Amino acid sequence: MSLLEVRDLQIEYSSARGPFNAVDGVSFSLERGEIFGLAGESGCGKSTTAYGIGRLLRGSARVVGGSIRFDGVELTGLSDAQFDTYRWARISIVLQSAMNNLNPVMKVKDQLTDAIFAHRKGVSRADALRQAAELMELVDLPKDRLERFPHELSGGMRQRVVIAMALALRPELIIMDEPTTALDVITQKGIIDKIIELKRTFGFSVLFITHDLPLMLEICDRVGVMYAGQMAEIATRERMLAGARHPYTQGLLRSFPSLTGPRVRLAGITGSTPDLVAPPQGCRFRDRCLHALPACGSVAPPVRSEEDGIVSCHLYAKEEMRHEAVAAGR
């Protein structure tokens, strides 16, 4: 059984022009001990998917359909109180490094221990502090940093604190949303190595979200590529490196950015993402696709499962179906 199974997830936002699904029928699974990457342009719904899983959606966003099974339990059916037992203890999160992850007015030690106190009833203060010190050791930070405030630490140190915090209760799943963006390359490398090392030690799974495709291919076992709220393709790292199936993924890989670039620049893909309030019929990538078939404009692309991945594209429909579609288009 997979640790996490997401089926047909729908997350809706309301906007001035009406509601729209930022996440529209996304499915994937995450195995124990696996690092699964979610890639795509900003606004494709990858962060929204992760926040939906962690029940951290903000503003008007809400899950309106689909299923999220964690360790065999359906999470969408849980009450907020029931879900609280999953928070941090089993699913923790590392937010974007560029953000204000840490409370500026609390010392590092208090931010490490408050999660422990919240979930481990009856733990003594001395015990919690000892655990906090161990956590600092895990991420190679000196213990005296426990007494510091966030602003007294460098960006890289702060992010190590955040990772230490995520490990506090030894969760099975850690969601990492752009954990190294905005850090310099050296610091970034150090943190990534640390994450991989910790994963080997503790065996947690990671849902890894980033713009940085090369980074993703370096550390993820499998990668899901999202486009306009839908999953375009899921592929193993080997498959990706050998050549992706979906034209969108191919475009992404063609536009390989420099390692330092904060965002993937889509030099290989022209045009812009579709309007989600009134999404186009058929394939959402069609207008930007170099290989568009007539059928792409009217029929939603079929999902095809292979040994090393899943692709949602007319190009990979069964031969006979494809011929039909082509014929229909003419």
Added chain:
Amino acid sequence: MRIEPAYAVRRVAFAAATLLAAIIMNFLLPRLIAGNPAEMIASQTALGSAEVADAIKKQFGLENDSLLYQFKQYIVQLAHGNLGISYFNYPTPVAGVLLHALPWTLGIVLVSTLVSYSAGWLIGIRGALKPGTWFDNVALAVSFFINSVPYFWIGILLILLFGYKLDWFPMGQAFAVDYDTLSAAGKLRSIAYHAILPTVSLAIASLASHILVLRNNLSRALTEDYMVLARAKGLSARRRTYQYGVRNAFLPAFTGFMLTLGHVVGGAITMEIVFSYPGIGMLTYNAILNHDYPLIQGAFLMIAVSIITVNLLADLIYPFIDPRVNLS
């Protein structure tokens, strides 16, 4: 937390610079606007004695035309606490008149600030936590209304209602007519009784901005990333709200508090007139009516010094509340 010496020095220097700016303004304004500063500061007719007027002119260097010399003399006199002689209260020196009035103003301003700040805090927090509820909407509407009417109007209305119609509180003055015959406890009671309505009026009038600032700050703090993380951590709602939200909302509010203090003091001036309350405001009002220029200037300086002092105190307390300020 402790105060970094460099930070303390910087804040003290800033307060000193502000004080200097206030003094320069006080020195220059009459000389720039009015024709004859000597006549304003030491009017022979107002003081009723040529000798006194001449003595003051000499003290303040007004017999010399050099502005620099006059400024030097002015500073020397200030350093000795000499602000000139009040025309109207002749022969009492301005400093004496002001010191006599200051405690009354300080009393109502400080107490009302404390009251309005804590009340505004509670109301603003509740509004930000439950935006769009009837409580929040009413609090917002009332705040906007209070912010749109003069301070003194609120005072007049409260006197009309609680002083005249209901007769719960005295309609003005700082103590009863028979004050001198009262025992010490009686005197204290009389003062407190008379202070209630002006203090409450001032508190209500300044409440609105505290509500709005707190509500605004907390709403903003609630959207910060550390709030998302606090939620992901499964912390209790209480801890998230106070330790993560309110703590951070409080910080900018504290600086805002200092800025509103100027407003409150400005409002207190008119409020004292409404209540015939014998503080700096009433003094200023009478000084304006009597063209008592030395007293007007003295009152301005006194107000400036009080606010600069409170500001400096707040600056020095701030590092204990916000660990970040020492560095910036």
Added chain:
Amino acid sequence: MATTRTDSRQRSGRGKLLAGTLILAFFAVVTLAASQLAPYPKNDIDFESWLAPSGAHLLGTDSYGQDVFSQLVYGTRTSFLVGILAGLITTVIGVLVGVTAGFYRRWVSDALMFLVDLLLIIPIMALMIILASYLPSMGLTSTILVIGLLSWLYMARSIRSQTLSERQRGYVEAARVAGMSNVSVMLREILPNLYPIILANLVSVTTQAVLAEAGLSFLGIGDPKNVSWGTILALAHANNAIMYDAWWWIVPPGLATALFCFGFILIGNGSLERYRYKRGAAQQL
């Protein structure tokens, strides 16, 4: 789910804008047509004192035997003009100083802001009092100038900090690279993005100006020949209107300032909502 859909529902702001405009238009009409609208001439003291409101005197009469309603109508003119004109002066100076100090990061701007920070601590009301009391005579113009020229400090500060953060954004750099001059970058790129913050400040300085005028009049240092909402209240207080239970002399001027300021607040909030509504859709995710 813990989140709800209603809390970020977008409002178009059109209703608020309309209501605010109507209120201000109402005051503008009263200002322009005061002599036609007021039932009795200005400062007409032909009536009995302390009359309660009636058909002949909608808001009764005061201790001098003046019709309070007529005085209120004439008072609108002063308060409206002071509010609008002093508010505009403040806004122009505040934006000019704020944008300049935020855009040019030289020592001049640092010195300027240091000065602003210094002056901010000194209570403006006290400064206005000292200025107004030294001026040989206070007419409408000097009232407007004293208020308008002394109220821009806070606004300059807030505009500057917003300008600083706008400066960091990519579009300013892009415009400069594209060869736009500093002045046109300021006017065409930065200023439009400052619109919400300028508007919020405009609303607050205008209300402050109306209230400052009332305060100065109440202290007896406004224009002695003019009627304003503040002078009506000052007279009411000086003539013990409370003791005569003459609420009709006390309540209306205060409500008039409240309504006037409310109109401005509506316009401010309404156009902010409109601004967000128009840009909103693009920034949803």
